[in-house]
Amino acid sequence: MPNDHIFDILQKELAGKSATATKEEVGKVVSVGDAIVQIEGLPHAVFSEMVEIVKWPEANSKPVPALLLNLEEYTAGAVVLGDDTTIQEGDIVRRTKKVLSVPVGEALLGRVVNPLGHPLDGKGSIQNKETLPIERPAPGVLDRQGVSTSLATGIKVIDATIPIGRGQRELIIGDRQIGKTALVEDTILNQLNEPEESRPICVYVAIGQKASKVAQMVEELERRGAMDYTIVVAASASDPASLWYIAPYAGCSMAEYFRDKGKDVLIIYDDLSKHAWAWRQIALLLRRPPGREAYPGDVFYLHSRLLERASRLSEEKGGGSLTALPIIETQLGDVSSYIPTNVISITDGQIYLETDLFGKGQRPAVNIGQSVSRVGSAAQNKAVKKVASQLKLDLAQYEELAAFVQFSQDLDATTRKRIDRGARLTELLKQGQFEVLPMEEQVCILFAANEGALDAVPLEKVRDFEKRFLEHMRTQGKDVLKDIQESKDLKDETQEKLKNILHGFK
């Protein structure tokens, strides 16, 4: 009989244990609505504690988790992190005596989870005992060091003109449907080009995104083998606002686990404007006073405390880094509204995507003039630095002269040349989705452009030239590519070799 076997196990497990009377602190639900519950009781509950709402004494009611956000003399306000339709007045609220925590660890890699760490991908439960609270203090001044290594995005225009360093916070800002998500997706994919020991772990936090979009992205990442080092934290559009609110903090704690182990981590918050909306909704329902655009007073602190957790740790602390790429969606290019200005001032620079450029076919639609990286060339390696300085100069001169393009007949030869060069460079900086380039190939093609190899190529043939040249490099210039990749520098003799290859290629 199989039953006897089970009885045996039960008897062994439970020998010497007894269930006795328990005394516990409870509360009672006095009102519920819009995912907010008011609770009476819970005399010793602490702020941001997880509580469970149950039907007492029913046996099979599933506890609904909630997060305490308001503590008053006799009552407490909590947001429900789940389905609030089953909660009734008079339900019992149990303390868990834990502040809100999420599972962390290697087991999460390659998984899609919700902000509470529950799997959404149907690959079974996550076998992990370690947890971290979602709200953790940011590293202090002494625990940090300056940003000095680059985080390659694989996108020419960004790596050359707006370099991102490991441990930096770089905002990606632009209107809807302009390729913000495509840009970060490429960045995740490009980490495949990094050597495995220094490959950053990626955490993608989707806040209020369509579930179909997230599914599509996960599928794409999986197909290209990028899910092995990626965690996706998804609070989709139909999830309650409370989950949107905790999603970035939960994702950040999952990322910090790896950072504290001395690894490099990249975290993407897609996007923080929806996060601010969620917090506005919760704060208004908790009856906190509204401020500008009806956002609560702490909406700046909401994002500053989150982004301050991005850091490059000192060697004593393991030397890990957490790079944050928050995304902000603007309305009609308005970067001067409340949330965009807040986040611009918090981050170390922004990548500004523009509708006009997108419409003109410039993709990624990065406006180089308006984008900055405050860490700057400190985050570039020598090879890129050497080719990028000339590129930046040429582009800046082109911007200045671009207004005269119409009357190009009347211009003198040098000005014409500059305009031609600039137009070709702009053309060269176009890059399709999923066409990420490793650092050494970027260096080669930009070097070729600086050498004037593109000047004789008709404008519409530039991208074709690039493709053929890189193909040629992969076959004929393997040693050059390898040298740049290993030394991360463009030495004089390598430059000579590269020139020779360039002359031989037409």
Place this chain on the structure above:
Amino acid sequence: MVHRFKEQVVKRGDIKLFGSIVKEFEKRWESRNGTMACVVTPAQSQVKKKVKEELRSQGYTVKEEVQEQLIGGVAVFLGNDYLIDNSMRGRLRQLQSRLLK
């Protein structure tokens, strides 16, 4: 203060409800102060009487409630703040959580 409250109620024409207002106030007051105890048992219970006497001697106002789902034993709510659970259902739940660990 009580006088002013009475005036307000008269003004609103709700003086007929004054009795139930006072009753409701007493109930709230007791549960806030934690001096209201609610004894929950199944319909047939030997311990109910003893528990009630004990609670009364400690200065609680005692209320009782019948919940068949407890199966056996007794559970006591002290105000809104504490739950002392010695019911069969509570013990079974302890067992369940221990086995799931």
